[in-house]
Amino acid sequence: MEKYISNIHTPKISIAPMVDKSHRHFRYFCRIMNKEALLYTEMVTAQAILNGDLDKILYFREEEGPVALQIAASNAEDAYKALKLAEEFNYTEINLNCGCPSDRVSGNLMGAALMSDKNLVYEILSAMKEATNKPITIKHRIGIDGTGVIQPNQGNIIMDGYEDLLDFLDTVSKAKPDRYTVHARSAILKGLSPKDNREIPPIDYDMVYRLKKDFDYLNIEINGGFKTLDSIKDALTKVDGVMIGRASYEDCYLLANLNKLNDENIKPLSRGDIIKSYIPYVEEELEKGSNIHSLAAPIQSLFQGQPGSRKFKQLISSSNVKRETLVPILNNLLEVMPQDILWK
Ligand SMILES: Cc1cc2nc3c(=O)[nH]c(=O)nc-3n(C[C@H](O)[C@H](O)[C@H](O)COP(=O)(O)O)c2cc1C
Numbered sequence: 001m002e003k004y005i006s007n008i009h010t011p012k013i014s015i016a017p018m019v020d021k022s023h024r025h026f027r028y029f030c031r032i033m034n035k036e037a038l039l040y041t042e043m044v045t046a047q048a049i050l051n052g053d054l055d056k057i058l059y060f061r062e063e064e065g066p067v068a069l070q071i072a073a074s075n076a077e078d079a080y081k082a083l084k085l086a087e088e089f090n091y092t093e094i095n096l097n098c099g100c101p102s103d104r105v106s107g108n109l110m111g112a113a114l115m116s117d118k119n120l121v122y123e124i125l126s127a128m129k130e131a132t133n134k135p136i137t138i139k140h141r142i143g144i145d146g147t148g149v150i151q152p153n154q155g156n157i158i159m160d161g162y163e164d165l166l167d168f169l170d171t172v173s174k175a176k177p178d179r180y181t182v183h184a185r186s187a188i189l190k191g192l193s194p195k196d197n198r199e200i201p202p203i204d205y206d207m208v209y210r211l212k213k214d215f216d217y218l219n220i221e222i223n224g225g226f227k228t229l230d231s232i233k234d235a236l237t238k239v240d241g242v243m244i245g246r247a248s249y250e251d252c253y254l255l256a257n258l259n260k261l262n263d264e265n266i267k268p269l270s271r272g273d274i275i276k277s278y279i280p281y282v283e284e285e286l287e288k289g290s291n292i293h294s295l296a297a298p299i300q301s302l303f304q305g306q307p308g309s310r311k312f313k314q315l316i317s318s319s320n321v322k323r324e325t326l327v328p329i330l331n332n333l334l335e336v337m338p339q340d341i342l343w344k
Contacts, residue, residue, distance in 0.1 A: 001166070002173035005217045008093070008135040010179060012236055012261050014038035016223065016245035017070035017097065017139070021297075025285065027064040029298035030248065032277045033256040033269060038241075039067050043097050045110070046073035046082035058089045066092035070139070072100065072110040075120075076127035083131035093178070094132065096125060098140035101187040102194045112187035115144045116157040118171040125175035135178035139223070139243075140168075142207045143186035160186060162207055169211075173218070181243050182208045184224040198246070209238045229257050236261070249297075251304040271302055272334055272342035279330050286323060296321045299330075308338050 015022060015030055017040035027039045044057055049071070060067055069091040073079035083094060098121060100111030114121050121138070128136045142165055146157040159168065169180070184203050192200060203224050212220045221241035226232050227250075232242045247254050256268035269277075282295050296316055303312040314320075315336070316329055334342065 001170055001215050001218070002176065003217055004173065004176040006135070006176070006178035006219050008178045008219070010219055010221065010240045011036050011038045011066075012241055013232065013258055014040060014068070014181075014221065014241060014243045015248045015255070016040055016243050017043050017068075017095070018245060018249075019043055021249055023294055024060045024064060025281075025290065025294050026249070026298040027067060028061065028281055029252070029274075029278055030255055031064050032274055033252070034258055036262075037255065037258070038092070039064060040095065041067060041069050041091075043070045043072050043100060043105075043111075046071055046078035049082040049085050050078060054085060054089075058086055060089070062090065065090065068093040068095050068137070070095040070097050072097040072105055073124055074109045074114070076123040079124045080127040080131045083128055087132060091134065093135040093137055094128060095137045095139055095181070096121070096128065096177075098138055099181075099183045099187065100194070101144075101189055101192070101197045112141050112144050113146060113189055115140060115159060115168055115187075116146050118168045121168075122171050122175045125172065125177055129175060136175075137179040137181065138172065138177045139181040139183065141183050141185065141187045142204055144189060145186060146189045162210060165207065165211070169218075179219040179221055179240075181221040181223055181241075182211065184208045184222060205235070212239045227251065227254070229254070229260060232258065233261065250301055252298065252301045253304065270343045271337075274302065275299070275330055275333055275342075279327060282330065283327055286326065292321055292323050292326055293318055296326060303337065303341070306338075306341050308341065312337060 015037055019042045022040055022042050030039055048057055069086060071079065071082055071094065097111050098114045102111065105111035125136060125138060143159040184205050186201055188197050208222045220239045221243050222235050222239045223243035226242050226244050227247040235242045259266050259268050285295055299316060300313055303309040315333060320329060
């Protein structure tokens, strides 16, 4: 393993790249609750950057920062050119997606399928390093099952043990990535939907902890299934960071509570104050013509697990939310939701 010791800052937590979820309104909302977490963009393909409207695809507000841009690429040249174009946007880090099992992505030898070709991953990461001085990171799985899908002429490609993972990282580490986000579940590239592949096969945290123990100079962030302050606290005793995916939209107030990672006695912003901070942003964005449903989505789970959660979701449901009703609904939530929970 290449002994490269990165000096980049690794926040204790990050919010995962998630297509259709981690858009800029979601990130702004997350940032109200948590000032420290590194927030990822949705995955953006290098081709989209090369051929698309950059302001539309890459624009974000300074207040969202720090933000990491995640790209998906299948060759070094595209990755290099895409990063050159992204330079004008102020992303803190750039991440390569080697974890997505979706057919659309893996069929093009992107995402998790890339793990079947460690030399190609090395080439892409090296090109990314050459294109920018920003930290370059990788998000990958502990293994893949590519039976019958990737590089069919090479037979079945299955990486399902610690030795296979080390073999992959041995080559990849030569490109000196600044952080490895390891999703502690193998990717199944055929026969499971990406959704099912977030529950099957079982999670294997120990493999990630073992990796950090054996190569303590690697900057390792763990990902997969983290939903509570305590489980995150525990993981942080073993690795450098924890990436949170679904919990950030299924129970978003967790992000406010995660401020306690730094100081047990800290009082997180109340739900009421979070809504109050979000309203002026929503007003501004509505004026600019931003999508109302994307603006309403991040707030949906703010009362998760609390009395009134169902009523909250109903009031802010997509059938109620219209351009002219969104702000009045947000103001109304401050009146009608249980006051003790809103302001505690
Ligand atoms: C709706 C959704 C979209 C996702 N899109 C991406 C993506 O664009 N890039 C990526 O690397 N992973 C993507 N993932 C995977 C997450 O980043 C994360 O690895 C996975 O959800 C496991 O973490 P969790 O158990 O905390 O949710 C997505 C997950 C979800 C639920």
